[in-house]
Amino acid sequence: MKIGILAVQGxxxxxxxxxxxxxxxxxxxxxxxxxxxxxxxxxxPGGESTVQGKxxxxxxxxxxxxxxxxNDLPVLATCAGLILLSEDLSNDPNIYFATLPVITKRNxxxxxxxxxxxxxxxxxxxxxxxxxxxxxYIEAVKSTDVKVLATIDEYIVAxxxxxxxxLTFHPELGEDNRVHRYFLDMVNNFQVRHxxx
Amino acid sequence: MANTQYELNKGLAQMLKGGVIMDVTTPEQAKIxxxxxxxxxxxxxxxxxxxxxxxxxxxxxxxKMIKGIQEAVSIPVMAKCRIGHFAEAQILxxxxxxxxxxxxxxxxxxxxxHIDKRKFKVPFVCGARDLGEAxxxxxxxxxxxxxxxxxxxxDIVQAVRHMRKxxxxxxxxxxxxxxxxxxxxKSLQVPYDLVLYVHENGKLPVVNFAAGGVATPADAAxxxxxxxxxxxxxxxxxxxxxxxxxxxxIVKAVTNYTDAKLIAELSENLGEAMVGINEQEIKLIMEERxx
Numbered sequence: 001m002k003i004g005i006l007a008v009q010g011x012x013x014x015x016x017x018x019x020x021x022x023x024x025x026x027x028x029x030x031x032x033x034x035x036x037x038x039x040x041x042x043x044x045p046g047g048e049s050t051v052q053g054k055x056x057x058x059x060x061x062x063x064x065x066x067x068x069x070x071n072d073l074p075v076l077a078t079c080a081g082l083i084l085l086s087e088d089l090s091n092d093p094n095i096y097f098a099t100l101p102v103i104t105k106r107n108x109x110x111x112x113x114x115x116x117x118x119x120x121x122x123x124x125x126x127x128x129x130x131x132x133x134x135x136x137y138i139e140a141v142k143s144t145d146v147k148v149l150a151t152i153d154e155y156i157v158a159x160x161x162x163x164x165x166x167l168t169f170h171p172e173l174g175e176d177n178r179v180h181r182y183f184l185d186m187v188n189n190f191q192v193r194h195x196x197x
Numbered sequence: 198m199a200n201t202q203y204e205l206n207k208g209l210a211q212m213l214k215g216g217v218i219m220d221v222t223t224p225e226q227a228k229i230x231x232x233x234x235x236x237x238x239x240x241x242x243x244x245x246x247x248x249x250x251x252x253x254x255x256x257x258x259x260x261k262m263i264k265g266i267q268e269a270v271s272i273p274v275m276a277k278c279r280i281g282h283f284a285e286a287q288i289l290x291x292x293x294x295x296x297x298x299x300x301x302x303x304x305x306x307x308x309x310x311h312i313d314k315r316k317f318k319v320p321f322v323c324g325a326r327d328l329g330e331a332x333x334x335x336x337x338x339x340x341x342x343x344x345x346x347x348x349x350x351x352d353i354v355q356a357v358r359h360m361r362k363x364x365x366x367x368x369x370x371x372x373x374x375x376x377x378x379x380x381x382x383k384s385l386q387v388p389y390d391l392v393l394y395v396h397e398n399g400k401l402p403v404v405n406f407a408a409g410g411v412a413t414p415a416d417a418a419x420x421x422x423x424x425x426x427x428x429x430x431x432x433x434x435x436x437x438x439x440x441x442x443x444x445x446x447i448v449k450a451v452t453n454y455t456d457a458k459l460i461a462e463l464s465e466n467l468g469e470a471m472v473g474i475n476e477q478e479i480k481l482i483m484e485e486r487x488x
Contacts, residue, residue: 031459054234111294111295
C-alpha cells in the first residue's frame with residue numbers, strides 16, 4: 001500500500017511517521033513527477049493553505065490530484081488540507097480542489113491564542129484528543145451525503161464524504177494513531193472494491 | 198505557562214515547516230509576501246539592513262503598524278521584541294501576535310537575562326548559534342529556534358556556520374554513552390532532560406529554521422539541505438530589485454530544495470539581489486547579542 005503525502009509545505013513528516021509505523025509505504029509529493037499512478041491514498045497535511053494552494057498550481061500538481069480525488073482516491077485531509085478540499089470558504093475568495101461540499105471558515109477561532117486541545121467524540125473511532133491550531137471549522141454541509149463525524153460547540157470539526165476524510169484538527173501531532181488506522185482501512189476497502197470491479 | 202499551551206505553540210511551528218517567513222514593514226508588503234507564498238510574516242518597522250544603516254537603539258515596532266499588518270493578511274503574523282524586554286513581549290501578547298521573536302536584531306534590553314518565556318501564553322522563537330544556546334532558550338520556554346546568522350548583511354556565512362555547529366553538536370550528543378550526558382549538560386550549561394531528548398531523538402525538541410543572510414533561492418536551498426526545517430528571509434526580499442518574484446522563487450526553492458534544475462530556472466532573471474556586506478566590513482555584530 002502506497003500513500004502519497006502532499007509535501008509542498010507544512011507538517012507532512014508527522015503524517016509520514018504515523019503511516020510508516022502502521023506499515024504503509026509513503027511517498028512525498030513535492031512536484032508533478034512525484035505523483036505516480038500507483039498511489040493508493042492521499043494525505044493533505046496541515047500547514048498554510050494559501051501557500052499549499054499556490055504551490056499546487058505553480059508546481060503543476062493541481063489537475064492531476066483533483067482528478068484523482070474526484071475519482072474516489074481515499075484522502076485524509078487535516079486542517080489546511082480540509083481547506084484545500086472545501087467547496088466554499090466563508091471568509092476567503094480563494095478555493096482549491098473544491099471536492100468536499102462544505103462551507104468552511106478559516107482561522108475560525110482567531111489567532112494562535114485561540115488554539116486549543118479538547119477531547120471529544122469522533123464517530124466510528126470514539127473519544128479522541130483533538131489539537132486545534134489556528135484551526136478552521138465547518139459552518140455548514142451542502143449535501144446530505146456528507147457524514148458529520150464530530151462537532152465541538154455546534155461547529156463541525158470532522159466529516160466524511162465518499163472517500164474524503166477531513167478533519168479541522170491534527171491527529172498527526174499526538175501519539176494516537178486511530179485516525180490513521182481508520183484511513184488505511186478506507187484505502188484497503190477501496191483497493192478490495194476495485195479489484196472486483 | 199500550561200503544558201498544553203506549549204504543545205500548541207510547538208505545533209504552530211510544525212505547521213510553518215517547509216515554508217518561508219518574510220520580514221515586512223507595511224500592509225502592502227505583507228500582501229505581496231502572502232501572495233508570493235510566505236507561510237508567515239514578521240512585522241517590523243525597519244528591516245535589519247536599514248536598522249544596521251540607521252544605527253542607534255532599535256525597539257519593538259509600533260503596535261498600530263503591527264495591527265495594520267494583522268488586518269492585511271490571513272497567515273500568521275510575528276513581531277520582534279528586544280532580548281530580555283518582557284514588557285514589550287507583554288504588549289505583543291496583548292495585541293494577539295501569533296509568534297514573538299525575542300531578537301538580537303533589536304538592541305538588547307537586558308545584558309544578562311532573557312525573557313522567562315514560560316510565563317507567556319503566546320509562542321516565542323529565539324536565535325541560536327549552537328546547541329547550548331538553543332537548549333537554553335528552549336528551557337526558558339521558546340517553542341521554535343532559528344539560526345542567528347548575521348541579520349541585514351545578505352551574507353549567508355554565519356547562518357551556515359551556526360547550522361553546521363548545531364548539527365555537529367547534535368551528532369556528538371547522539372553518539373555519547375548515556376552516563377556521559379550529565380557532563381555534556383554541564384558543559385553546554387543546559388538541563389539534563391533536554392540533553393537526553395537530543396541524545397534519544399537526534400534533533401532539537403522544537404522546530405529549527407534558518408535565518409540571517411538568506412538572499413537568494415540558492416541560499417535557501419543550501420540552508421534546507423543543511424537541515425533547516427524552513428527559512429526566514431529578512432532584508433533579502435524587500436531590499437532586492439523585484440521583491441514579488443524573488444519571494445516566490447525562494448518559496449519554491451524551499452519546497453524543492455534538492456531539485457537543482459528547478460532552482461536554476463527559479464534563479465533566472467530575478468533582478469538585483471540585495472547589496473551584501475561581508476563580515477569583515479561590519480561594525481555591529483548582532484549575533485553576539487544574548488548567549
